[in-house]
Amino acid sequence: MKTIISLFFVIAGFTAIAQANTTYGNFKLEDQEIIFQKIFLADGVDAAKLVEYYKTLPYLANVKQDGEDVTFDMNDITVDYKKFMFAQVGTPSIIQTGKYSGAVTIGVKDGKYRVTLRAIQMTGDIGYKKINEKENLTSFAAKNSGTILAQDWCRPNMLGLLDQSFTDKLQFIDSGKKKDDGDW
Numbered sequence: 001m002k003t004i005i006s007l008f009f010v011i012a013g014f015t016a017i018a019q020a021n022t023t024y025g026n027f028k029l030e031d032q033e034i035i036f037q038k039i040f041l042a043d044g045v046d047a048a049k050l051v052e053y054y055k056t057l058p059y060l061a062n063v064k065q066d067g068e069d070v071t072f073d074m075n076d077i078t079v080d081y082k083k084f085m086f087a088q089v090g091t092p093s094i095i096q097t098g099k100y101s102g103a104v105t106i107g108v109k110d111g112k113y114r115v116t117l118r119a120i121q122m123t124g125d126i127g128y129k130k131i132n133e134k135e136n137l138t139s140f141a142a143k144n145s146g147t148i149l150a151q152d153w154c155r156p157n158m159l160g161l162l163d164q165s166f167t168d169k170l171q172f173i174d175s176g177k178k179k180d181d182g183d184w
Contacts, residue, residue, distance in 0.1 A: 013020065019145055021148055022147075023149075024153075024154045024159045026167070027162070029148070032142075033138050033146060034141055035118050036120065036163070037116045039115075040112060040171055040172065044111075044174075045108060045111075047065045047067070048065065048110060048176070050065075050106060054172075055074055058075060059075055059077055059169065061073045062077055069107055069108070070105070070106040070108070071103070071105050071106070072104050072162060073101070074102050074103075074169070074170070076079065076099040077099065077165060078100075078165075079096075079098065079161050079165040080099070080165065080168075086169075090157055091157050091161070092158060093127050094122070094158075094172060095123040095158060095161050096124075097125040098124030099122065099124060100121070100122050100165075101120070102120040103118050105170075113172065115171075120136070121134035121150070122135060141153040
């Protein structure tokens with residue numbers, strides 16, 4: 001009986017290890033597409049404030065409000081890997097040369113908002129291929145027809161850097177708030 005129970009735990013362990021990776025940081029696979037989705041906390045934020053802020057950013061277009069939702073297009077974002085303390089030699093060429101675009105939807109609730117970036121496309125040099133026309137990120141960063149994330153993309157210097165860059169570019173910064181000067 002002990003050997004049967006032991007065998008069961010061994011098989012269960014291998015099954016858990018063999019599970020396909022479908023998320024990494026704020027990226028996940030949904031309907032065979034890689035999307036970026038992150039929730040930000042922000043007291044007093046509403047859709048009108050978000051629209052006003054996002055209209056000032058030069059890499060965003062078609063900023064619109066629909067009730068408590070905000071939509072816009074993100075165009076040709078580059079990753080500043082040096083800002084996030086990554087060395088050039090440790091950063092893949094697609095992150096260094098890539099430009100990323102997509103369709104953003106933001107939902108607003110009390111004290112928080114959720115950013116969802118879909119239809120992520122990229123251009124750049126992936127090492128073995130120069131991508132001059134926008135191509136879907138999913139075709140490079142996912143395998144098995146978009147059912148699992150490619151392991152070579154599930155690293156801090158790949159999707160991790162994209163995560164930090166998208167967060168940096170899409171996070172609402174309330175310029176009306178006083179800066180913290182460290183004084184009580």
